[in-house]
Amino acid sequence: MSSLSVLSVAALVSLSLAAVAGTRLLADRGTDMIDSGNFTLFQGGVRIGEERFVIHSDRAGDAGPIFRARADLSLKLEGQTMRVNVALEALGTACRPRRYEAKVDGPDAMSVVTTFAGNRMTHEFRTSAGYEREEALVRGKAVILDRNIAHHYFFAGRLADCETSGVVNVIVPRDRYLEQARIVDRGVDSQTVEGRALELHHLEIISSSGTSRHVWLDGDRVIKIEVPEEGFMAVRSRTATQPTN
Secondary structure (H helix, E strand, C coil): CCCHHHHHHHHHHHHHHHHHHHHHHHHHHHHHEEEEEEEEEEEEEEEEEEEEEEEEECCCCHHHCCCEEEEEEEEEEEEEEEEEEEEEEEEEECCCEEEEEEEECCHHHHHHEEECCCCEEEEEEEEECCCEEEEECCCCCCCCCCCCCCCCCCHHHHHHHCCCCCEEEEEEECCCCEEEEEEEEEEEEEEEECEEEEEEEEEEEEEECCCCCEEEECCCEEEEEEEHHHCCCECCCCCCEEEEC
């Protein structure tokens, strides 16, 4: 065997060992893939874009798992094209939000970072007008359901599983909105998704302002969302892809 062949074999062996070590390292860290996929987004019955998302969890001892979710959205609203990138971190079986980031690129570019410390929530906004900071108290259970973001309803489903009173704080960071809502279990009903008739678990999130958000789940997997008052609908695509870094 030539010295070049020996070097090639050695390189392949080194790469294989590195791959095995990397896999073991991820396993040691206790990272679990929860879900990933695509949603097609509609406004008033018209397709406005697509959301690509991924959700995973890491073990965090007695505090419970840390959930991390991120998504990329490509939207066209009122003739304007925009790209939205979001990242959410939540803690424990009740999925208490810890940190949220959203960045909008387009004609109305902006960003928001929302953090939580105890019962205090802080928003930091950056827009063309400059920097703003807002604070609010959020006592009890909470869920972030930012505008036109479908995968956030995974956390509403998890919260419904462990919430006995059904009353939660709904936070819409980009709209600077906070209100209380009830999560109502509507049982199982049939929905047609991409031509398929599916039996799905139906939850309704009824806010104090009267807005109803409907989510249909297959286990933990969000399949469909409707917000009739906003004309918004999201439908899961069969093709699963992950957002870009």
